[in-house]
Amino acid sequence: MKQTFKGRPVVAGSVSGEAVVSRAGVNVLASFQKDLLARKAAVASRDQNNPGLLGKVLTGKILCLPRTIGSTTGGMILQKAIAAGLAPRAFLFSEPIDSLAAAGLVLAAVWNGAEAVAVDGLGEEFLAAVRDADKIEIRGDGTVVVGE
């Protein structure tokens, strides 16, 4: 069954892919750093404090999350991941975007010409509905379709 949600396109774009879901805030430093350091071909979350996301591959997925949390290195870690092609293909935030994620997206766009699609403000109902491996379609106007 398809469900449709509408948010604000933070970085507009039309993409589709597979969901990976975090019910808790995503700590970018804790999630991305180890695999980026190890130069893995794909990043999986290494955040011990987010067991729901721990070990799941993030690269190329549609990351569904409330927001990002944690260290203020988060933005540049995200910039690195986006610039290196190791970030999720898109970020779907149930809450308004936070300052760290915003910085990462802006820095990658302005300084690296690299963009990851992002939509925020999708609401709690979005995060309650979406499940890992759900098919997701994102449209340029911030519409998000979950399911097939």
Next chain:
Amino acid sequence: MYHTSMRLSEEEGKLLAGEGGETLRKALESVIRYGELFGATELAPLDGPVHLVTSFGIPLLRPVFAIMDELIAAGLKTERPFTVDPRPCDYANVPTSLLERLVFDKIMYAKQADYEAQLAAVGLKDGSSFSCACYFDEVGNLPGRGDILAWAESSAVAYANSVLGARTNRNSGVLELLCGIVGRAPRFGLLTDEGRRASWVIELRTSALPEAQLLGSAIGMKVVEEVPYIRGLGALLGGELDQGAKDYLKDLGAASASNGAVGLYHVEGLTPEARELGEGLVKPGARTYLIDDAEIERVRRGYPVLWKDPAAKPRLAFIGCPHLSKSQLYSWLERIEAALAAEGSRRVRVPTVLTTAPGVEAAFRADSDALARLEATGATLSSICPLMYLNNPLCGKKAVATCSNKLRTYTAARYFTEAELASVVARGRV
């Protein structure tokens, strides 16, 4: 040219049109686009230096080094000399094997010297400006009440907003530098009166003053990025914002920022805005979180133990994340001496590193009596960032003990209360 709906001054408009050069234009565009996402309608001039979170020359941050190169090539510097987080390595004072050192020098922080040269070129204050507690007198990046800032380093942001009453958002690394370059920050969030009002009330009803790290952790996990107004803590801290209270709030803020995204908290009757505005800071409909002894214990029990062998003998202990103040350093000296006396020991049985700001370290080393006492315990003093040290996979595998919730959050270090940790390092076992 980037088109913005933000109200810009004539000068800002010219810079955005590229009249100050392409690199300055990109720096300003970054700051504006960032602010637009939060509804900022104008830029606010900065009243003080920026504080940077990125202190480490880790090759994975190649995009950051590239931005620095562009800034330097364009001859751009921050308007005021800035401070930055601690360095990652100190081979003289922190146990490091040859192999670990090889990983640090050749892999992890192979770009450290290059990066420090870049920092100097874009406006670093001096070689002693490496501390997460830049607001210490000994570091000298101490803003006043109401000052508009653009800081990163989550623990410093929480301290500046909450304890000093300055105004900074939780800026990301690089973005804070770009704000320093353009001398402005977008006005939104914690820069505004409305953004500083509390949407959570914390009712603290513990039987005694809880460990700052645990209380901060509990608050961070509950309120995440919102602003809490804490009742019941001021009295437990003696009702005065003295050095002891400031030290406690420094550690509380660091924990709330790393287990959540707290950039500002108010403590009833204690912190500057709470003293002036009181309950008027609390938004109508604010939610309440009751913290009692059981809740503190519940939070503590939720911390995973990531040592391979939970009964292992600790191989290293770190005290001072965020950096210890001078008064905390002297307190820890006494605490370790007392723990050793209780064990009938003269020297710690776990290599123990106390971390503080370079200026505090220098002042402590100049106190020959105190230094002799510390050296007699076997503990060492450094100004590194323990988190950056433990990012070395070889170091990170060690059974490391700490009383820092932040260090526990980002590494496999195991958390102990301050009293427990003193006992652990004296006994040599958990």
